[in-house]
Amino acid sequence: MCGLAGLIHLDGRRAADPAVLEAMNATLVHRGPDGEGVLISGPVGLASRRLAIVDLHPRGNQPISNAAGNCHIVANCEIYNYAEHRPALEKDGYRFKSHTDTEVILALYERHGERCVDYLRGMFAFAIWDERESKLFVARDRFGQKPLYYAQHDDTVWFASEIKALLADPALPRDTNPVALHRFLAFGYIPAPDTAFKYIRKLLPAHTLVVEDGRVRIERYWRLDYSITHAPAKLADLEREVLDRLEESVRLRLMGDVPVGTFLSGGVDSNAVTALMCRADPERVNSFSVGFRNMPGDESRMAREAAQYYGTRHHEVMVDPQLCDVLPAIVRQYDEPFGDPSSVPLWHLNREAARHITVSLNGEGADEMFAGYVRHRKHELARYCYALPRPLRRSWAGLLRGLGANRLGRGHLLRRLLVFLELDEPSLERVYGQWAAFHFNDGLAGELCNPAFLACQVAADPWGILEGLFEEAGTDDPINAMLSVDAASFLTHLLVKVDMMSMAHSTEARSPFLDHEFAGFVASLPGKLKLKGATSKWILKRALRGVVAPGVLNRRKMPFTLPVNAWLRGELSDMLRDVLLDERTAQRGYFRLEALKRLIDAHLRNEGDHGYTLWNLLVLELWHREVLDGSVSPAA
Known part of the structure; x- marks a missing residue:
């Protein structure tokens, strides 16, 4: 897994500046502490920071070029089926220099062109510069597990794993996008493809971006299809297929030459992943759980009991959030306003996990695939x-x-x-x-x-x-319609959090429920098999009988609720007032300070519940201070 950055001058005459590429790359050190590289090819510059997971040898460093030296790639990827493609590619005469999955993408591009994405099973964001056709080809995985931002201004197109890398080039204006900021206040995140910046956009999941002949073309290459539903005559056969496909997905995600672990809670999703990991490789699994002392709904005890049942090497992270120190660092990491307070425990969990492992598996996507939310x-x-x-x-x-x-x-x-x-x-x-x-x-x-x-x-x-x-x-199908919206909206927000909070500590997060073959199969099932009466994830729970620890399947779902109100009325109360009622905040021109003061006072006096609104307002102003007013260096 890596961080990537690059640019292309559309007129084709101006050479890319190596100093700019070095500056962009320097902001991504946390994404790849194991290696770095920059390639300049006329109007194009490619840069990479490497977190070595497959083929740890320096020959796997990027950018990687083909044998002729006229096709180059930088990638942030884990391709779980890359080894399956190597024999056919070698038979066709491709000469590999490494054993990395990144080089397999390059070889597939040489063989299949832009349709190379159809052959990839995994998560990825990559850019290929094809000198032969003077074409830049950029792609992002089907669910958006790996981020890819791009910008176009005057005659230049930039792209990178994080916004901070784009902002490292002073030629790109930092104008903000006030419409997107309103959407942040509504949703708690900025829906794609917008960002907080006028000229910067997110490349949508399952899309490619091509720059050719001075023009930019963006196309969708895949869609999760909920329109075709089917169910075998025997429910037992369907349950077995759900389990077999999930087990295959978990097994594939154990790939790598580094230590692997799992994030374990008391819920069905993380227990399913952990149980199947232990089936595949019982000696290798580290498990991690996080909790806050005296927090309602803390699942650390249940995670501890489950870990004992599976026999994992368990690590329990009981954290004092230290919000006044951690929150500004988290805001810096995201580069744009991001209001999910669960970033706080996830930050701490990844920081602890990084001491023991490089790769973690999680249960993200299960709620969006199997109707796990209250809504x-x-x-x-x-x-x-x-x-x-x-x-x-x-x-x-x-x-x-x-x-x-x-x-x-x-x-x-x-x-x-x-x-x-x-x-x-x-x-x-x-x-x-x-x-x-x-x-x-x-x-x-x-x-x-x-x-x-x-x-x-x-x-x-x-x-x-x-x-x-x-x-x-x-x-x-109303259930499947809601799941389709989840996958296109809320899930993309969750995956930003998972990626940013893991990569901030140089670890990689993998999500077995988001294997596109598994997800495509689940999407084709009728909604009534996912939500039956008041029972969510019905078919998944049936498939997991006898697999997960006793009691997990019958346990009432406990949403991971955070004490946001307690934080704002306690540790963060001074910061809330000092930041939101400060003259610097007033000068932004967004809000009436007297109205802000009334809202804060009502919340602190417990006369109303405005916790999440105030959290987002605080994050918005901290973003201005940490990113716009400060530097774009990565979070410490």
């Missing part, structure tokens, strides 16, 4: 609420408001019920959006925002984004 179960509840006579709905809604349900936390059941009772109509999009709960609604925006910033809210249109994703789902 997947609430569509029917909304329909029942809507079926009630309107006067009764209004009466009940008034009663809930009188009880203060509108002031409860965004995840509280009574507040959700109030939202459903007040829905105009229970469309799938509205129910999904209400349960996903935008952090920054119209009323709050009108109260807090200055007029110029408020004017950007209409263009931000978070509801329109969700509605567009539902239109693209391509299925009438």
Whole structure:
């Protein structure tokens, strides 16, 4: 796994500047401490930082060139089927210089051109400069497990694993994108392809970017297909296929020449991965769990018991978050506002894991594949609420408001019920959006925002984004439609977190549930097999009977809730006031300070639950200070 960066001047006449490539590469040291390289080929520059996992020899350093020296690649990848392709490629006459998966991508490109991505099973972001055709070919994996950012300004196109590498070139303007910032306040992250910067964009998952003849072309090469559903006549056969495919995916992700571990909690997903890892290689597995002292919902005891059952070498990380020190470092790492507070424990977990392993496996993607979230179960509840006579709905809604349900936390059941009772109509999009709960609604925006910033809210249109994703789902199955939206939105946000928090500590995260062959099979199953009544992940749980530790499958799902309110009313209270009510914040022109003060005071006096909104506002201002006002150096 690595970090990559590069650029191309579209006019073809100006040579790439080695000093610029070196500066871009220097910002990515944390992604690749084991090697570095820069290649200049006329208008193109490629740069790489290497984290050696497959073929640890220096011959695996990048950029890698073909035997003729006219085709070059930099890649951030783990290709789990690369060894399968080598014999045929060697038979065709390709002469390999290394045993890396990166060089196999280059050979597949020489054989199949842009369709080389169809042959790759794994996670990747890579760039190939083909001197023969004067073509730059850039690609990102199907789910976006590996990041790829790009920018175009004047006659130059830049690309890199992280935004900080792009900003290392002073020729790229740092203008911000206020519409994207509004979307951050709504979602807690900035939906792709936008970023916080006007000229910088995310290359979407399963897309390629080609620069040829001075033009940029972006195309989609793969789509998770929910439209074709099937189920064998015998449920037992289906359960066996789910387990066999998942077991194969886990086994493939044990590939590498470095120590491997797993992040283990009390939940089904991480237990499934850990159990199957131990089946495949029982002597090799380190497991890691994280918890906060005196935190509600802490699963460290359950993880400890599961580790004992599987026989892993278990490491328990009980952390004091030290938020005032850690939060600015996390904000710097992301390069753009990112409001997920679970970044804090994940930061600590990866820091501890890096002392023992280089590669970790996780359960990411299972909720999005098998309907594991609460919102997947609430569509029917909304329909029942809507079926009630309107006067009764209004009466009940008034009663809930009188009880203060509108002031409860965004995840509280009574507040959700109030939202459903007040829905105009229970469309799938509205129910999904209400349960996903935008952090920054119209009323709050009108109260807090200055007029110029408020004017950007209409263009931000978070509801329109969700509605567009539902239109693209391509299925009438309501469960699968929601899962399609999950994969295209919330999952991409989670994968940014997984990548950034692992690579900040020079470790690699692998997600067996996101193997595209496994995910494609699961997507083809009817939603009723994923969510049956109130039981989420129904077919997965049946497949895992006798595989995971006793009690795991019957355990009530415990969302990983963080004490954000306690943090903001405790350790972070001074920072919250000092940062958000500071003159520097006022000079940004986004918010009315008096309105901010009222919101903060209400939260600190426990007169309302504004924890996640205030967290996002704090992250937004810290981002301005750490990234825009400060340097673009990687987080320490």
